[in-house]
Every structure is written in C-alpha cells, then in structure tokens.
Amino acid sequence: MDEFLARALAGGLGLALVAGPFGCFVVWRRMAYFGDTLAHAALLGVVLGVALNVDFTIGIALLSLVVALLLGFMQRQRHLASDTLLGIISHGALATGLVALALMQDARVNLMGWLLGDILAIGWTDVAVLWGGGAVLLVALALVWPTLVAMIVDEDLAAVEGHAVARARMVLMVLVALVVAAAMKVVGILLVTALLVIPAATARKF
Template identity: 50%
Template sequence: MTFLDDFMIRALLAAVGTALACGALGCFVVWRRMAYFGDATAHAAILGVALALAFSISVPLGVLVVALAMGVLIGTLSGEVISPDSLLGVLSHSALAMGLVAVSLMPEARIDLDAYLFGDILVVSKTDLAVIWGGAVVVLGLLVWRWQALLAEVLSNDLAHAAGLNPARDRLMLTLLVATVVAVSIKVVGALLITAMLIIPAAAARLVARGPEGMAVWATAIGVVAAIGGLYAARGFGTPAGPSIICAAAALFCVTFLAGRLRG
C-alpha cells in the first residue's frame, strides 16, 4: 500500500492543491471585480462536462475548452450591444441550463451530477491529483512571472501602457487562469462553489494584509486552512466535503472581519 492509496490523503492533497491555485488568483478576481465572470465560467463547466461525456474525452479537458470559450466570448461581446453584467447573466445561466439539459439527454453516461455541481473530493483519483497540482503549478508560475505587470494593469491601464505593457494580453491571461482553475477544481468543490473558493479567502485576506503580496500570501494560507478544516469537519459530521470547505472559508472570513473591527 502506497502513501496515495489512502483516500483521505488524496482528498487532503487535492484540497491543498486547489487552495494554492485559488489563493493569489483570487486576489486579482477581487481587485478586478471579476466575481460574476468567475461564476459564468464555473457555470459553463457543466456544459463542458456534458461535451466531454458526449465525445468521450477527459472531463477536465472538456471543462477547460468550454471555460476558455466562455472567457473569449465574454471578452469579445462585452460592452458592444449589452452591458457586461447583463451579458454575464445571460451567458452564465444559459450555459448552466444547457449543460444540465445536455447531461439529462445522455442517460447512458450514468453521471452523478451532484459530484460536478458540489464536488466529490473523497473519490479523487491519482490522475485527478496530477491534474489539480499541475494546474496549481501553472497558475502560480504564471502569476509570479507576470505579477508586476498584472498589478500595474489593476492600478491603471494608462500606467500599464506607459510602462510598455500590454493590458489586453494580461487580462486575457487572467481569463485563461480562471478557466484553468475551474477545470482542475471542479472535482473538489464543484461548479457552483468554485468561485467562492476564489473570492472568500481573498476577501478575508484583504481585511488583514498589508500590501498586495501580503494579501496573496494571506489568501493562500486562509484557503489552505479552510480546505483542511472543512475536509475534516465533513468527515466528522458527515456533511458534503465541498460545501464544508466553503463554510470553513466563510467562518475564517468572519474571524478576520471581527478582528479588523476590533483593531479599529
């Protein structure tokens, strides 16, 4: 029996890998007010699951393709005919509904839809672990590489242009990274909750951090603690693991909020 044969060890590693992927990226989601975009991308993941089953390809690959397509579509159409928030609402809920309908039309697939909506971390396989940690390494590597450029774009487009940067390219990179996180994390917390894993730790970190780098570190740490704590709470109380992790993150947000108020 190897180290990874224990399902709880695999679940812990998957939870920590997801937290690492979401921590620093979640800061940019908060700074750029991309929460609704994250929801739209995550909801499209169910359509990606349906397409993956229909064409007999890897589910993370199907989710990634649809999530990337959603990001490109939003970036292309936003502001041209309809306001960005309305466009996000239309695409988000339409993609979720189409995914649910498509899955229902494939009874031979025998899919446990709840596992993709809310996550099923306790059945994560070694292959899933490789996908999750591979995605985390890619996301963290690109964020470290483009950190200063991404910060400049958050502060001001004019500042970024003056520094010789390409804000449009960096915005596209953030879109691709959010899509990547959705694809690799769907098995852990599910399509309906992955945006919360991006936003809540980052929002909590914002209350206690000093500076953007500190916020990224705090967000990652809070995400890791929430992932581990939520997983063990789920095991102890018999609750769903994905929602339990998000509840733990929400509890940590409340703690940091109260700590900030007490500090004045």
C-alpha cells in the same frame, strides 16, 4: 492516516495554493461573477465530455477556455454591459447543459458530484494533475504579475507605461478559467467561486 484522507488533503492543499493568488486578482479586478459564470457554464463542459467520450475534466477545461475567450472578445463591444454578458452566457450555458443531459438517454452523470464536488473521491492522478497543472498556472501568473498589478492601480496608466494591458487581461481570464476547471471535481460548480473569493476577501482585512 487513511489513504483516501491523504489524497483529499494533498488535493485540497494543492488547490488552495493555486486558488489563493488567483483569488486575489479575482477580488481586485472584481471578477467574482466571471468565476461564477465559468462554474455554471462548466455543466455544458460535462456534456461536451460525454459527447466526445473523454474525461469530464477535459470537456470542462475546453468549455471554460471557450467561454473565457468569448467573453474577452465580447467585452470589446459597447452595446451590452459586462455583467449582462456574464448573465446571458452563465445561465444560457447552464440551461443548455441541463437540456442536453436530459436528452442523452445513455448518459450516466452524477450531477450532485459535479454540483458540490467530492474531494474524498479524487485519486493520486488527480492530485498529480492539480499540483503539476497548478505549478504551471502559477508560473504563467508570475509572468504577467507586474502588468496585472499596474492594471489594478490604473489601466490607462499601465498602458502608458508600456504594459500589454489587453493581453494581460485575456491571459488572466484564461488562467482563471483553467483554475475553475481544475477545481470543479474537488469543490463542485456551486462552491468554486467561494474558494476563489472568500479567502482573498477575508485576507484584505489583515
């Protein structure tokens, strides 16, 4: 097997193993649009990476964390519904990212690569980050798993039973944000939500 195919297989397998469990909670918690919002906002993370002269993945991860925390706090207000907030942040960040890239005369960004991903272009360092970071994310998910399952059944009942509902909700949003950031280079902005939602939704039938 060619080395670039081996890297693609190792990276794709590592990402799939991480996306599977998180995809279940994305479907159970009806967070598909949240993942889509993070994916669209990631373009602004690319701009952040260019501005700070760091790896784009770091910029995307930082921006995804900010968006997740912002949504977590904004959902506590009662003036706007959650889907409205997601729409505002999603398309606002996407538009801001496109305008910022257009204004950066010296920026050389392969937009198609970030929109659709390029699994054949990842290196062994990317594979190591996917597997190592994925293991950390899965351990973190396991720590809040009982609370998240209780919340899926009934949030009020979970709170009565002593589960830290608000903290678990925020932790899940942050972890999903990091999964989206990790997946961006492999599957791209347009397909990252599909990676989370479609396998989990399909598995529900079995």
